[in-house]
Amino acid sequence: MxxxxxxxxxxxxxxxxxxxxxxxxxxxxxxxxxxxxxxxxxxxxxxxxxxxxxxxxxxxxxxxxxxxxxxxxxxxxxxxxxxxxxxxxxxxxxxxxxxxxxxxxxxxxxxxxxxxxxxxxxxxxxxxxDATFQPFGELKHKFTIDVDGKAKNFEVYMHDISPSGFNEYHERLQTFILWYIDAASYIDTDDNRWRFFLVYEKYLVNGNPQYAIAGYTTVYEYYAYPANTRPRISQMLVLPPFQRMGIGVQLLNTIYNHFTADDRVVDITVEDPSENFLRIRDFVDSKNCLKLPSFKPEKLDAGWSPDMAVEAQKKLKLSKKQTRRVYEILKLHITDRANPNAYKKYRLEVKSRLNVPYRKEDHDMNKLKKMLSPEEFNATTMMITSKEQRLENLENQYNELEEHYCHVLERLASADLS
Structure with a gap:
């Protein structure tokens, strides 16, 4: 060291x-x-x-x-x-x-x-x-996980800032993020737009139920015109003793089930997701989208369609950006990578999306060219990414993305898709 x-x-x-x-x-x-x-x-x-x-x-x-x-x-x-x-x-x-x-x-x-x-x-x-502790809020979901042949029972509770004593409890709970979430910051729990989803293990001691905190998620309900909301997931942390059990998936699905039932919700977004959270989110969203008609294999084979975004937003509250990402994951699944033409077609489709910022850069430069003198324009172009750099960046971005997509597909392959 x-x-x-x-x-x-x-x-x-x-x-x-x-x-x-x-x-x-x-x-x-x-x-x-x-x-x-x-x-x-x-x-x-x-x-x-x-x-x-x-x-x-x-x-x-x-x-x-x-x-x-x-x-x-x-x-x-x-x-x-x-x-x-x-x-x-x-x-x-x-x-x-x-x-x-x-x-x-x-x-x-x-x-x-x-x-x-x-x-x-x-x-x-x-x-x-601890023997008399009762979780705050409303029970939203129960589930059981087999850990080394032993069944462990969990419960997820949801509430806002109103339960008596919760602010003090949350002050202690959020200290864990200092050690597990980079660039972590404590949230202002005086704002009544915060929603909290806490998951506990429920176990018995001498026949009496007791609870152990396993993880939590904070969600902020942003206003969306004219009378809607756009929930944004802020922090999700599953504590180390409970990681790699699938609790993050259960927690995220609980959040989805809560908000998709609300007609006022436009879509559910995420604030600065970590790589670990992206894997959970992409897995959950891909699994859920597989059940939608617009994501059937024949639809995926035909290519991206706005109908996918419309259906995913309506039924799952996914944003268009996230829906496109899910489309690429599922399209990779049905793409025969042993077929050079099919695989090349897939790569070019994804790279075309990744290239959008560079196309915008070109558009902006064309506008500047009309406004600036040749000397000023030449000075500006010195800060622009060269064609060779763009190609290298696109290749690196694509390779990282495909590796991530493959991890998601591996998890989907071993999951219960019923």
């Missing part, structure tokens, strides 16, 4: 080598748990790690001044009571080396709500309150 943390220039070569031993990877030092009982505190199997920590500890994702550093950020599985502490094997001798160790607790404490536990005994005592 190469760290970009830099020691002061005044530190000598020998001391510098010694002090490098006190630089730790913050992703490795951190450990998270969703604690259901006191026994989980000693159970390493329920520990999970962050995907990133630069939003708390800086771009280097390193902490100076410690060896054997362990930072514990634990949450009770239902109410999300929080415990934060640190321990280390050794701390740098500040007087000997004239350097100070980095703050460890403070950067996290500034990002999480006040009132967290720093004493393990008080945190353990708080676990008892």
């Amino acid at each position: 190469q760290f970009t943390w830099k020691l002061p220039r005044s530190v000598s070569g020998i001391a510098r080598n010694t002090l490098q031993n006190y630089v730790v990877d913050s992703n490795e030092a951190l450990e998270f748990k969703l604690v259901r009982s006191a026994a989980d505190l000693e159970n390493d199997e329920v520990t999970f790690k962050p995907e990133m920590s630069h939003q708390v500890y800086g771009d280097s994702e390193s902490i100076f001044g410690y060896t054997g550093l362990r930072v514990k950020l634990y949450y009770s599985a239902a109410r999300l009571a929080t415990y934060l502490s640190m321990a280390c094997d050794e701390m740098v001798d500040s007087q000997k080396f004239e350097v100070q160790p980095d703050e460890v607790i403070k950067p996290i404490a500034e990002k999480i709500p006040p009132g967290y536990h720093s004493n393990l005994d008080t945190f353990v005592a708080a676990l008892d309150k």
